[in-house]
Amino acid sequence: MKLTLVNKKPEVANVESFLFKPEIDLTWQAGQFFRYHLEDLNPDTRKTNRYFTIASAPFEKLIMITTRFVPGDGSTFKKDLLNLKIGDSLEASGPSGDFVVEDPSEQSSSSNKNFIFIAGGIGITPFRSIILDLNHNQKPINIKLLYANRTPDFIFKSELESVQKKHPEFKIEYYVDPLRIDEKAIQLAINNYKQSLPFARAKRNLPMIYVSGPEPMVEAFGETLTKMGVAKNQIKQDFFPGYTAP
Numbered sequence: 001m002k003l004t005l006v007n008k009k010p011e012v013a014n015v016e017s018f019l020f021k022p023e024i025d026l027t028w029q030a031g032q033f034f035r036y037h038l039e040d041l042n043p044d045t046r047k048t049n050r051y052f053t054i055a056s057a058p059f060e061k062l063i064m065i066t067t068r069f070v071p072g073d074g075s076t077f078k079k080d081l082l083n084l085k086i087g088d089s090l091e092a093s094g095p096s097g098d099f100v101v102e103d104p105s106e107q108s109s110s111s112n113k114n115f116i117f118i119a120g121g122i123g124i125t126p127f128r129s130i131i132l133d134l135n136h137n138q139k140p141i142n143i144k145l146l147y148a149n150r151t152p153d154f155i156f157k158s159e160l161e162s163v164q165k166k167h168p169e170f171k172i173e174y175y176v177d178p179l180r181i182d183e184k185a186i187q188l189a190i191n192n193y194k195q196s197l198p199f200a201r202a203k204r205n206l207p208m209i210y211v212s213g214p215e216p217m218v219e220a221f222g223e224t225l226t227k228m229g230v231a232k233n234q235i236k237q238d239f240f241p242g243y244t245a246p
């Protein structure tokens with residue numbers, strides 16, 4: 001499917017969003033991704049295809065890629081993306097992926113309606129889509145977001161905080177290097193959630209834990225959560241290869 005670039009916007013230093021209009025009417029679930037192809041006659045070893053989360057929410061209609069650029073040292077794919085002009089197009093296929101939340105207001109006894117989201121840097125992209133989607137659909141946002149970044153310029157900070165103003169149940173905790181999201185912080189988030197419920201419900205309705213970010217970070221959290229005794233079916237992971245930990 002052809003996507004045509006209609007806008008670019010800088011987010012924070014070295015992070016930019018690209019907004020594309022799809023050639024057909026299209027829908028996706030917040031948190032899903034596309035595979036993109038950018039023609040290059042002389043690509044580097046990483047070649048001409050990449051996966052990117054659809055950082056926009058479905059109601060926004062445009063497909064948004066938000067990505068980080070390594071000044072002077074990036075791939076040919078990222079250079080080609082950065083050089084795209086308004087009106088240029090690229091090829092995309094999808095949407096794919098199950099890094100999505102079930103409707104938190106649906107009455108299903110098996111559904112988990114509470115979430116802990118762990119984001120490392122650029123890993124915030126699927127969470128932006130999910131959180132803005134819930135807000136747009138006037139659903140509860142029973143989410144605690146633990147958000148780590150190398151620097152204090154958190155991507156989408158003001159958008160997330162404007163959602164938070166309307167949803168006191170939505171909590172954000174920022175971690176700037178050298179502060180790390182550790183086992184203690186996760187355990188505290190789980191305990192706080194459990195304490196807010198009657199004992200029987202707290203036992204059977206643990207929060208789902210979603211982790212998104214650079215591959216080494218997401219793998220490390222997977223191990224930490226398993227060590228903490230969190231069941232595999234309570235964890236969802238979105239791995240971004242090609243980056244080091246935030």
Ligand SMILES: Cc1cc2nc3c(=O)[nH]c(=O)nc-3n(C[C@H](O)[C@H](O)[C@H](O)COP(=O)(O)OP(=O)(O)OC[C@H]3O[C@@H](n4cnc5c(N)ncnc54)[C@H](O)[C@@H]3O)c2cc1C
Pocket residue numbers: 033044045046050051052053054055066067068069070073074075076077078122125126238239240241242243
């Ligand atoms: C499901 C999914 C969703 C994703 N969503 C996003 C998203 O929303 N946003 C996002 O930014 N990424 C996302 N990614 C990751 C994305 O696909 C890229 O892997 C990532 O952005 C790195 O891009 P790049 O390889 O072009 O390298 P760059 O970002 O250009 O560079 C990253 C690092 O690799 C080094 N490097 C660059 N080229 C080479 C090379 N040829 N050989 C060796 N080292 C090199 C650079 O020096 C730098 O240190 C997602 C991945 C998946 C699988």
